Amino acid sequence: MSTLPPRSAAGVARPPWALGAPAAALGTSDAGDEPTRPDAAGNWLWLVTAQPRRLLVLGPAADGLVEFARRRFASTTTVMPAAYLARTVPDASADCVIVANALESPAFDYASTLWLLRHCRRVLRPGGVCCAAAPNPLWYGLLAPRDAEVGAGRRLARLARGLWGAARPGVLPQLLRRAGFAAARRYYVEPSLDAPRAFVPATGAAVRAYERQSARSRLRAPLVGLGLHAALFPDTLFLAHV
Amino acid sequence: MNRELCALLTEAGLATGAWSDIILLHNVAALPTPETPRGDYIWNRGFNLLVLDAHGRPAHYCKCRRPDDEALAHETRVREVLARDPALAAIVPSTRGVASGAIQIQVSRHVPGESFSRAVALLSTRRWERAVGEILAAVERVTARAAELMPQLAAPAGGVALADEAAWALEHLGNAGVPPEAVGRLARVLEQAGRAPGFPQHGDLWPGNIVRYGGSWWLLDFEMFGRIRIPLYDAFHLVRTSWHLRPGGALPLLALLRDRVAGPSSRSVLSAAARRAGLSRAQLGGAFVAYLVDIAARLHRRGMPSAYWLPYVAGLQRLDDDLAAPTPLEDLVPL
Numbered sequence: 001m002s003t004l005p006p007r008s009a010a011g012v013a014r015p016p017w018a019l020g021a022p023a024a025a026l027g028t029s030d031a032g033d034e035p036t037r038p039d040a041a042g043n044w045l046w047l048v049t050a051q052p053r054r055l056l057v058l059g060p061a062a063d064g065l066v067e068f069a070r071r072r073f074a075s076t077t078t079v080m081p082a083a084y085l086a087r088t089v090p091d092a093s094a095d096c097v098i099v100a101n102a103l104e105s106p107a108f109d110y111a112s113t114l115w116l117l118r119h120c121r122r123v124l125r126p127g128g129v130c131c132a133a134a135p136n137p138l139w140y141g142l143l144a145p146r147d148a149e150v151g152a153g154r155r156l157a158r159l160a161r162g163l164w165g166a167a168r169p170g171v172l173p174q175l176l177r178r179a180g181f182a183a184a185r186r187y188y189v190e191p192s193l194d195a196p197r198a199f200v201p202a203t204g205a206a207v208r209a210y211e212r213q214s215a216r217s218r219l220r221a222p223l224v225g226l227g228l229h230a231a232l233f234p235d236t237l238f239l240a241h242v
Numbered sequence: 243m244n245r246e247l248c249a250l251l252t253e254a255g256l257a258t259g260a261w262s263d264i265i266l267l268h269n270v271a272a273l274p275t276p277e278t279p280r281g282d283y284i285w286n287r288g289f290n291l292l293v294l295d296a297h298g299r300p301a302h303y304c305k306c307r308r309p310d311d312e313a314l315a316h317e318t319r320v321r322e323v324l325a326r327d328p329a330l331a332a333i334v335p336s337t338r339g340v341a342s343g344a345i346q347i348q349v350s351r352h353v354p355g356e357s358f359s360r361a362v363a364l365l366s367t368r369r370w371e372r373a374v375g376e377i378l379a380a381v382e383r384v385t386a387r388a389a390e391l392m393p394q395l396a397a398p399a400g401g402v403a404l405a406d407e408a409a410w411a412l413e414h415l416g417n418a419g420v421p422p423e424a425v426g427r428l429a430r431v432l433e434q435a436g437r438a439p440g441f442p443q444h445g446d447l448w449p450g451n452i453v454r455y456g457g458s459w460w461l462l463d464f465e466m467f468g469r470i471r472i473p474l475y476d477a478f479h480l481v482r483t484s485w486h487l488r489p490g491g492a493l494p495l496l497a498l499l500r501d502r503v504a505g506p507s508s509r510s511v512l513s514a515a516a517r518r519a520g521l522s523r524a525q526l527g528g529a530f531v532a533y534l535v536d537i538a539a540r541l542h543r544r545g546m547p548s549a550y551w552l553p554y555v556a557g558l559q560r561l562d563d564d565l566a567a568p569t570p571l572e573d574l575v576p577l
Binding site: 201 | 243244247262263264265266267268269270271272273288289292294297298299300354
């Protein structure tokens with residue numbers, strides 16, 4: 001079992017503008033919020049990587065993602081605590097490193113995040129990719145109070161880390177560049193990286209297309225129009241290639 | 243981006259080589275899924291892709307499933323045939339299927355208009371009635387052409403026995419806990435209704451599968467197309483689901499037909515559809531029962547949360563109360 005924070009297990013608290021059309025019980029297929037299999041968490045990985053010879057997941061990570069990777073990529077998947085990367089993995093030995101939830105830990109400040117990302121760069125072969133996730137502090141800090149499993153102190157700590165920590169969406173791309181990666185591509189994830197229903201490239205055209213396609217609440221339209229895309233999505237994923 | 247996916251999209255005529263051109267949607271199951279697909283369980287599905295053009299506009303919609311997913315293969319076959327027909331060029335988006343050993347992809351032209359599921363809440367009752375009537379007329383054009391182009395989907399010349407069409411659903415509901423006496427009453431009503439003119443139905447005609455674009459109603463999601471031949475199945479389903487999306491519209495179908503606001507328009511739409519289908523009042527009553535039984539069993543069988551199928555089972559219970567009265571078959575649907 002992973003040691004993910006409760007937000008992934010209980011689902012993400014959704015603000016009013018995140019609610020879709022009340023159509024869930026109408027169609028007999030593709031009807032909104034159908035149940036999602038946990039291993040669907042790994043489909044994006046298949047889209048990003050063809051057949052990695054070695055895949056490293058720096059824990060904690062969603063069970064579904066790890067299950068998918070182990071089944072799909074057989075014995076090449078290794079899950080390890082982030083701190084072990086420096087000690088145990090040789091240079092240029094992996095094709096993909098996933099840093100899903102590790103950077104949310106209070107232990108990761110600027111210096112240690114940069115240290116970790118430099119080691120990610122070191123262990124990747126040419127053509128390899130680092131997948132780093134950054135949660136949206138507005139969602140997990142302010143909106144998580146709806147989640148009864150998370151205490152107020154923990155929520156405030158999350159908000160503080162999200163607003164000022166090293167893993168926030170505004171800072172992570174800079175750290176990836178400083179660690180030696182090429183420019184990172186950014187994707188919005190909904191409702192969370194642990195149980196993703198949608199991955200949207202972080203461009204205005206793609207977000208507008210997604211909003212039109214997914215028949216979301218009309219309350220989201222002003223935020224889309226103002227370009228406040230980051231407020232609409234709970235998680236951001238950065239893909240940085242070597 | 244994954245080379246296998248890239249090669250398949252290229253084979254389908256799409257010029258995309260980067261994931262930045264692609265939005266991943268409806269991601270509900272890993273590909274490949276570990277279990278062999280059974281029936282039409284929702285988790286047999288994989289994910290969908292929305293492919294953008296060079297200007298960032300949606301150009302193609304792709305359904306990605308297991309290579310042995312029969313529902314998608316069926317839909318692709320049907321859509322490829324229907325979309326080639328010039329008479330249906332403004333109703334069924336052009337479609338192509340490609341597959342490898344690991345994945346099956348249906349690539350279709352993206353229809354950029356507004357989904358009926360968004361528009362329906364804002365329509366006046368009169369405009370709702372007109373829109374639903376137009377949609378049903380479009381569906382009937384499609385199903386009539388489908389019966390000509392794909393004779394295997396057409397109903398037998400003597401019509402369909404409603405009891406036979408709903409037999410699997412009654413058995414499923416009985417196994418799911420619906421009381422045997424209620425199942426028996428429903429079965430007797432269907433036997434009594436006898437045979438009715440059958441037509442291949444779309445099978446999933448709810449507003450989310452209908453798009454208004456370029457002055458036409460476009461139909462999406464043909465996975466169930468032709469598998470159901472109960473007359474007026476699409477009409478019952480569209481009336482119920484499209485009214486459901488309107489403010490205060492969450493009513494069982496029977497209550498909706500008796501409702502002071504929704505009733506007149508709903509009855510008008512259904513009686514026009516029944517006339518076009520050549521159904522007698524008794525056959526209409528039988529088709530109504532068959533629809534309620536089929537949709538309740540189908541949604542329950544999907545393994546979806548109870549919120550999805552409970553309203554349909556509740557509607558069935560209400561119908562059973564009426565049948566216990568008993569109500570003559572001719573008076574079952576208050577048209």
